[in-house]
Amino acid sequence: MTEQPASPLTYEQATAALTAPGGFFELATEDVLGEPMQVFVNRPRSLRDLLAGAVEKGDAEYCVFDDAGERRVLTFADTTEQAAAVAAALAERGIGHGDRVAILAANCPEYIVTFWACAALGAVAVCFNGWWTRNEIEYGLESTRPALLVADRRRLARLEGDDPGVPTIVIEEDFAEMAAAHPGAGLPDTPIAEDDPIVLQFTSGTTGRPKAAILSHRSFISFVLAAFLIGARDSMLSGAAPAAGGARLAVFPLFHLSGMQSSTVTSLLGGVKTVWPMGRFDPTRVLQLTVDEGITAWNGTATHIFRLLAEPGTDDLPPEHLTAVAIGGSASTPELIRATEERFPHLVGTFGSGYGLTETGGLVSHATNAMLREAPDCVGKPLPGIEVRIVDDEGNGIPDGENGEVCVRSALVMLGYWENDEANDAAFLPGRWFRTGDYGNLHEGRLHLASRLRDLILRGGENVYPAEVEQRLEEHPAVAEVAVHGVDHPTLGQEVKAVVVLTPGSVTSVDELVDFCAETLAYYKVPAHVEFRDEPLPRNATGKVVKAVLAGDAEQTFVEE
Structure with a gap:
């Protein structure tokens, strides 16, 4: 495949050209919920x-x-x-x-x-x-x-x-x-x-x-226009014309923001056909649909894409049938990118990355392939109209390069949590700055995450919060203490693991605890691994369980009394 000539424009120049007055992506500052924010004019x-x-x-x-x-x-x-x-x-x-x-x-x-x-x-x-x-x-x-x-x-x-x-x-x-x-x-x-x-x-x-x-309506529309802006800017930087025609694979559940925003709303405005396989994900069937329905873009979690690449029929696809492979709902990995580029060499250099939460309307930052080559650990630069600041424990801004909590303000950010004043008070700083609970720093305009929400488990595109699983296990009469954390999985990203300390004299089994969880928890929250521990869970000086010790990511260095 003939490589496209490199664009003479920088990332900043392309962004400025697209958002300039008179353009489709023109930005202006308007009042949004009492605060000045940049919004798309058109x-x-x-x-x-x-x-x-x-x-x-x-x-x-x-x-x-x-x-x-x-x-x-x-x-x-x-x-x-x-x-x-x-x-x-x-x-x-x-x-x-x-x-x-x-x-x-x-x-x-x-x-x-x-x-x-x-x-x-x-x-x-x-x-x-x-x-x-x-x-x-x-x-x-x-x-x-x-x-x-x-x-x-x-x-x-x-x-x-x-x-x-x-x-x-x-x-x-x-x-x-x-x-x-x-x-x-x-x-x-x-x-x-x-x-x-x-x-x-x-x-x-x-x-x-x-x-x-x-x-809100504003949040959804801002997401759609930001997504189109990313595509337009990538085309401008690569010198390649946007791919015309073709259909997109849609596998995200509609109860996820990825399914509703990207596959439903964005495709309506863009006039793009989306193909939805119903029922359990079947890579053999998806490959057949790729041919029959003219799917030229695969969108899915890392798990979906791994399974498609492992399917023997993938080798029968014409070399340049796909124009894009996009990962969402879970983190991509270097292994996945390498495997995709080996199978589809014409996609080399097309992978980007991004960062967003449900509460931020699905988008905060986006990294081009060039950014990732320069700084592989970054999640890109905040998108136009999206402000990011890093704060200390008191909510004060801190210098570039220093780690703190990532806070976001934009027209995409949620209005708040439904009828939950306590959660809303904790989630927002004055000025409608949303506290993500993630920690990182800004360096040369790029956002680097030092740690995601430490407890969050990302299993095959589903978010699992250990507290919910722990609360269920604590209801079992044989359980005295429990801590839940994620363990690596080759295709799902992570699996759920429970570390359990039993009450003295109690007897139970892995199967019993798994079945107990399955009675009230969705399948992806049910522990795939249960470890029984004879000694108490490791705790720090304030009494909090140190899950990094259980996960093997840290040594217990504090003194127990």
Whole structure:
């Protein structure tokens, strides 16, 4: 493949050119929630505005769902028409601006239509984790009090026949009739403000209870435009024209920000077809879909991409069939990048990296391939319109190069946690600076993370907070002490490990504790490893368990009394 000539522009020059006055990505400072922030001037003011524009793309395919070989298609026009019809049906049920509609389902066309119906109506989509067990579903219903639950049979069955306590639309039984009740309905004209909420996205917390981050129309639209800006800047720097046509693989759950923002909203504005394999991830089937549906971009976690590369059929793909491989939802690794570049040599030099949280609207910084070659441990530079500062324990700014807590301010950052004043007080510094809980430094404009949230386990794209698993194990009568941490896994990134100290005289087994966790925790939170320990857990002078000792990352150097 002929290499593209290097761009004469620097990263800063390309950014300045794209965001200059008069350009599509022009930036201006405006008041956002009482604070001055940079925003894109040429932005839709709500997701409904974005949805209305999709009609212009007509019968082009927007989402293709592969359901065990059955092809279920939403065109761009279909999506707008069905969302308008479902919005009318929701309004008929008394659901209006600001009301919450919970969605508990696998990835399916009905999920996407329900989301867009909420966006059109000014309602709020509450995205329940599709892996939740009964206890977790009940907590979600009690804490968010939705006006309606849209659920598939399989997940509704986890309530074991109990009434969810909220009007319910069963997708397989009720949805088609609801969507057909208002043919030809137009999009609602309810006023929607930019900072009105659009989703409640659950994210685990160190207390062990999931918290619902409130994200706004402004946040979603800012993400989409920032994502387009990254693509435009990369093309400008590489000298290569953006890849035209083709489809994108979509494997992230719709209850994840990656599934909702990148695969659903960004593709609608970009006019890009996304292909959604339904059910369990099957690399053989995905390879077939790559050929049949013209997929030219693989998007997935490191686990997904590893499994695709290991599939024998990958060698049968034409050498330059793929134009991009993107890793999200979990950290990439040098091994994965090397394996991908060996199989697809034309992608050498195309990999970037980034950093973001649900609470920051999914984006904070982005690293080009050139940045990673200069500083492999960096997560890039803050994107235009996103401010990053590093603070000490008192919230004061500290000099470049010194480690402190990473704080973020931008139009993408969440409005706050749903009905959780205590968590909000802890999460924000004055001026709407969000405290990420991650530690790092800024050096020459690049962000380096010294440590992520120390307890967070990243398992195959899912976040597991040890506190939640520890609380469950502590309910077992044989458990006196427990500490949960992550251990490396070749394809999942990390697995969950529990270190357990039993009460004197008690007897239990690994299988018993695993089964005990599985009763109330989603499968990915259940420990894959359990270690029984005869001596007490290592603690520091303040009594906190030192998990780095258990994980083998540090020696116990303090004196025990």
